[in-house]
Amino acid sequence: MTDTATHPDDHAISRRAVLGGGLGVLATFVLHPNRAGAAPGRATSASGATSAAALGAAATGGTVSGWVRVNADNTVTIAFGGAEMGQGIMTGLAQGVAEELMVDWSQVRTEAAPPAQSYVTGGSFGVRRNLGAMRLAGAQALDVLRRAAAAKWKVDPASLTVKRGVFTNPATGAKLKFSQVAAAASALTPAASPPLTPQSAFRILGKTAKRVDLPSKVDGSATFGIDVRVPDMVYAAIKHCPTIGGSLAATPAVPAGAIAVVPLANAVAVVADTTWAAFKAANALSVSWSIPSAASKVSSASMLATQQALMASGTAGSPVAEQVGDAVGAYGSSAQQLEATYQVPYLPHVCMEVLNCTAHVTADSAEVWVPTQAPAWVVGTVQTVTGLPASAITVHPTLLGGGLGRKIEQDYVLQAVTVAKAVGRPVKLTWQREEDMGHDQYRPSGLVRVRLGLGGNKKVAAYQSRIVTPSPLAQRGWIGPTGNDNVDGAVELPYTFGSRLVEYVRDPATIPVGFWRSVGESINCFAVESAMDEAAALAGKDPLTFRRMHLPAGTRARKVLDTAAAQIGWTTAPPAGRARGIALATGFGSLAAMIVEISQPTAGTMAVHRVACAVDVGFAVNPGQVVSQLEGGIIQGISSAQWGRTTFSSGRASSRNFSNTRLLKMRETPVITVKVIQSGMENLGGIGEVGVPPMAPALANAWAALTGTRLRTLPLFPSAGGMGD
Amino acid sequence: MTYNVNGKTYSIDCDPDMPLLWAIRDVVGLTGTKYGCGIEICRACTVWIDGSPEKSCEKKAREGVGVRITTVEGLANDPVGQKLQQAFIDVQAPQCGYCQSGMLMVATKLVRSKPKPTDADIDAAIGNICACGTYPRVRQAIKKATGQ
Ligand code: FES
Ligand code: FES
Numbered sequence: 001m002t003d004t005a006t007h008p009d010d011h012a013i014s015r016r017a018v019l020g021g022g023l024g025v026l027a028t029f030v031l032h033p034n035r036a037g038a039a040p041g042r043a044t045s046a047s048g049a050t051s052a053a054a055l056g057a058a059a060t061g062g063t064v065s066g067w068v069r070v071n072a073d074n075t076v077t078i079a080f081g082g083a084e085m086g087q088g089i090m091t092g093l094a095q096g097v098a099e100e101l102m103v104d105w106s107q108v109r110t111e112a113a114p115p116a117q118s119y120v121t122g123g124s125f126g127v128r129r130n131l132g133a134m135r136l137a138g139a140q141a142l143d144v145l146r147r148a149a150a151a152k153w154k155v156d157p158a159s160l161t162v163k164r165g166v167f168t169n170p171a172t173g174a175k176l177k178f179s180q181v182a183a184a185a186s187a188l189t190p191a192a193s194p195p196l197t198p199q200s201a202f203r204i205l206g207k208t209a210k211r212v213d214l215p216s217k218v219d220g221s222a223t224f225g226i227d228v229r230v231p232d233m234v235y236a237a238i239k240h241c242p243t244i245g246g247s248l249a250a251t252p253a254v255p256a257g258a259i260a261v262v263p264l265a266n267a268v269a270v271v272a273d274t275t276w277a278a279f280k281a282a283n284a285l286s287v288s289w290s291i292p293s294a295a296s297k298v299s300s301a302s303m304l305a306t307q308q309a310l311m312a313s314g315t316a317g318s319p320v321a322e323q324v325g326d327a328v329g330a331y332g333s334s335a336q337q338l339e340a341t342y343q344v345p346y347l348p349h350v351c352m353e354v355l356n357c358t359a360h361v362t363a364d365s366a367e368v369w370v371p372t373q374a375p376a377w378v379v380g381t382v383q384t385v386t387g388l389p390a391s392a393i394t395v396h397p398t399l400l401g402g403g404l405g406r407k408i409e410q411d412y413v414l415q416a417v418t419v420a421k422a423v424g425r426p427v428k429l430t431w432q433r434e435e436d437m438g439h440d441q442y443r444p445s446g447l448v449r450v451r452l453g454l455g456g457n458k459k460v461a462a463y464q465s466r467i468v469t470p471s472p473l474a475q476r477g478w479i480g481p482t483g484n485d486n487v488d489g490a491v492e493l494p495y496t497f498g499s500r501l502v503e504y505v506r507d508p509a510t511i512p513v514g515f516w517r518s519v520g521e522s523i524n525c526f527a528v529e530s531a532m533d534e535a536a537a538l539a540g541k542d543p544l545t546f547r548r549m550h551l552p553a554g555t556r557a558r559k560v561l562d563t564a565a566a567q568i569g570w571t572t573a574p575p576a577g578r579a580r581g582i583a584l585a586t587g588f589g590s591l592a593a594m595i596v597e598i599s600q601p602t603a604g605t606m607a608v609h610r611v612a613c614a615v616d617v618g619f620a621v622n623p624g625q626v627v628s629q630l631e632g633g634i635i636q637g638i639s640s641a642q643w644g645r646t647t648f649s650s651g652r653a654s655s656r657n658f659s660n661t662r663l664l665k666m667r668e669t670p671v672i673t674v675k676v677i678q679s680g681m682e683n684l685g686g687i688g689e690v691g692v693p694p695m696a697p698a699l700a701n702a703w704a705a706l707t708g709t710r711l712r713t714l715p716l717f718p719s720a721g722g723m724g725d
Numbered sequence: 726m727t728y729n730v731n732g733k734t735y736s737i738d739c740d741p742d743m744p745l746l747w748a749i750r751d752v753v754g755l756t757g758t759k760y761g762c763g764i765e766i767c768r769a770c771t772v773w774i775d776g777s778p779e780k781s782c783e784k785k786a787r788e789g790v791g792v793r794i795t796t797v798e799g800l801a802n803d804p805v806g807q808k809l810q811q812a813f814i815d816v817q818a819p820q821c822g823y824c825q826s827g828m829l830m831v832a833t834k835l836v837r838s839k840p841k842p843t844d845a846d847i848d849a850a851i852g853n854i855c856a857c858g859t860y861p862r863v864r865q866a867i868k869k870a871t872g873q
Contacts, residue, residue, distance in 0.1 A: 085820075085821050210814070210817065211817060211819075213822070214813075214814050214817065214819050214822070215814060216822075217819040217822030217825050218797075218810040218813045218814060218819065218822075218825060218829060219757070219797065219798065219800070219801060219810060220755070220756070220757020220758070220796065220797035220798040220800075220826055221757070221798070222757075222822055223756075224759075224822075224823060226756075226759075226760065227750075227756035229754065229756070235751065274739065274740075274743065274747055274751040274752065275747050275750070275751050275760075276740070276743045276744060276747035276748075276751070277740065277743075279763075350856055351821075351823075351856060352759075352761055352767070352769060352821065352823040352824050352854070352855070352856045352857070353759075353821070353823045354760070354761075399821075399822070400821060401759070401821050401822070401823030402821045402823060402856050402857060403821075404856075430760075432763065433760075433761070433762050433763060433764075624817055625817070628817060628820060628859075628862065629820075631858055631859075631861050631862070632820055632857045632858035632859070633858070634858065635858025635860065636856070636857075636858055657762050657763075657764055657766070658761075658762050658764070658766040658767055658854065659764060659766065663854050663855075663856060664858070664860075665851075665852060665853075665854065665860075666847065666848055666851040666852070666853070666860045666863070666864065667848035667849070667851075669858075669860040669861060671861075672861055723766050723854070
């Protein structure tokens with residue numbers, strides 16, 4: 001770009017960090033905010049939080065850090081320990097530092113923090129959990145800079161004014177730049193809890209800030225993992241056993257055109273001198289696999305039958321996730337009863353950037369370049385393969401071409417490091433799209449049975465959910481059988497129900513499951529919000545009215561619903577041939593209400609014309625970014641609700657490529673309006689996920705309103721799920 | 726083989742049957758052009774060949790000889806391309822950014838042939854897949870760059 005002068009961004013810095021520059025090398029001043037005793041990021045699992053993130057924090061010891069460096073040109077470089085996958089986290093956290101440090105946004109640079117200072121990015125926690133730490137880092141940096149400047153002038157630190165990274169001595173009018181006192185400041189110990197800027201005085205937080213990573217994303221200079229190039233590098237492709245649960249029986253000979261073949265547990269890697277040569281050789285390779293007979297029998301039909309049996313038999317010993325009052329008794333004695341079972345499929349993540357990892361392993365060191373949501377876990381993975389001490393391992397987290405929860409996993413890292421160790425040269429492993437979709441760690445499939453019992457006043461006297469899904473946490477052995485990652489969106493609902501009972505029954509399916517944007521919410525919100533519409537119909541009430549009957553005036557939930565309804569003009573009928581559907585989601589600390597307007601252009605197909613969204617995020621760190629994230633969540637929610645699924649037969653996943661996996665395109669994208677409500681800093685919520693879960697129920701509700709047909713199974717239109725033109 | 730990419734000459738040595746995508750990324754070494762599907766659907770791999778957008782995963786390396794190849798790294802040499810790059814930043818279009826090179830290559834060509842594209846023109850031209858859902862802002866960027 002020719003005019004980066006108008007932007008705060010200097011992508012050269014973040015690229016240098018990615019490509020091997022380190023913090024501290026250029027440092028004139030480095031401040032570690034945790035040194036003063038702050039222990040941000042140690043949040044324990046907040047209720048309603050996605051467990052992926054909560055667990056991530058626990059597993060890494062919750063080390064979170066912001067580092068601040070003052071550069072010679074009086075800019076500041078802020079180290080960033082999260083994963084930038086398009087959600088603007090790099091920018092959001094830098095805003096927090098810049099606010100307290102009293103520099104202008106144009107003076108801010110960012111670069112990657114080392115893995116020890118990194119954290120797992122997931123569960124919409126990135127900004128939420130770390131903003132406080134980053135503000136503290138900024139305030140502590142300002143504190144020592146201020147004292148260093150005051151010492152030079154021999155005046156009271158409190159008397160100095162500061163603007164744009166420059167102190168002024170009001171008595172004399174003399175000025176000192178941060179860069180002139182940084183060296184002296186770095187010798188001082190920062191105050192443990194310097195005062196923070198009150199919200200009323202915010203200059204940067206809460207204002208739309210241009211994202212620091214964007215210039216590099218329009219001129220091809222951004223380095224995603226797949227773009228990493230290291231001298232003397234070779235390229236690897238992966239070929240997994242097509243049957244999930246199978247393993248490599250024998251290592252095949254090195255085929256023509258390849259450099260090496262490396263055996264892996266359930267796969268073989270083929271190394272060649274270009275990506276294409278590796279792909280080609282891997283595709284042509286014939287491999288013998290050993291496949292347990294149970295694995296080869298796994299099919300969607302058999303797994304559904306298991307889930308249905310568990311649903312029927314479930315209660316004995318099933319953990320109760322939420323219980324308020326006697327929901328069983330109240331349901332039995334209610335005037336009207338709704339019972340409906342909803343079904344959701346396994347879902348692939350489909351990041352545009354396929355899984356990849358570059359590694360170089362020598363006898364006494366290892367270096368890894370990887371698009372990861374969990375840099376600290378990468379160190380552990382490298383240790384598993386190499387036995388090297390952590391101090392001998394360097395991890396360069398790159399930009400992510402989408403993460404969506406898939407890039408928390410370590411499978412592709414383990415493979416790349418194993419291959420690099422075997423060949424003794426730097427290796428870039430790239431999964432072909434077919435491997436990426438066919439060997440995902442899928443969003444769990446599930447059945448959710450909802451019972452709503454209405455009293456004579458047409459209000460819900462009894463709410464019951466029974467959820468049958470595999471558990472990503474239990475599958476990894478990280479928790480016992482309770483599987484608390486699967487009840488989000490079914491518990492702690494904002495509605496004033498008379499009684500509640502939420503039970504979880506773990507499905508022991510062997511399909512690898514993982515954390516998909518919005519995790520349990522994506523399953524349960526579909527069930528609960530579909531059931532709310534069905535119950536509204538039973539009660540003879542309008543779906544908005546029925547929800548409002550269960551949301552007291554003044555609640556955040558009622559406000560988001562009312563705001564969305566006002567946007568679309570809910571009380572005015574939609575144009576002929578169209579119908580609307582509504583849904584509410586609460587989670588990740590935020591609330592979102594969605595209203596969709598659809599039509600049926602040809603029998604059995606849906607066109608989505610409008611989406612009105614209202615979201616309460618508590619406090620919008622970067623309001624423009626909130627809207628972007630919601631737009632993205634809405635679009636992904638529409639794609640997955642209509643078409644998203646992976647089925648299994650003979651133990652093999654159906655998802656291969658975009659030929660049978662459909663995402664929304666420009667021409668299918670509705671007009672989206674997003675209203676952001678800020679109910680207060682104390683409610684600071686996540687924005688990456690909450691847009692996704694309400695889309696499926698809103699669309700199903702609209703479809704029922706339009707056609708009279710209630711669709712209780714996702715995807716809504718399974719036979720339309722391919723692309724190619 | 727000799728390539729002309731973004732006005733520079735590259736002498737490259739690779740399997741002539743290799744998809745042009747991988748020749749550009751791994752052999753020429755310009756990585757702004759992205760692999761998304763390899764089967765001619767996602768358009769993340771779009772480059773211009775003699776000024777016309779093509780999916781580089783469907784071309785062979787040998788088809789890169791004797792033509793002018795333009796990748797996103799060379800887009801700023803085109804005044805319309807530069808305008809669109811700026812508009813993408815102004816409206817904060819990219820999210821993860823992975824698909825955006827392809828988006829920009831297609832969008833720039835659209836604006837070069839239709840200086841004031843309508844919504845229908847945009848719908849017809851932008852067949853790119855964006856998993857992050859940047860479509861509303863890409864549309865907005867195209868409108869902004871064309872003074873609409
Ligand atoms: S990589 Fe060429 S169209 Fe997807
Ligand atoms: S910006 Fe992420 S795929 Fe388009």
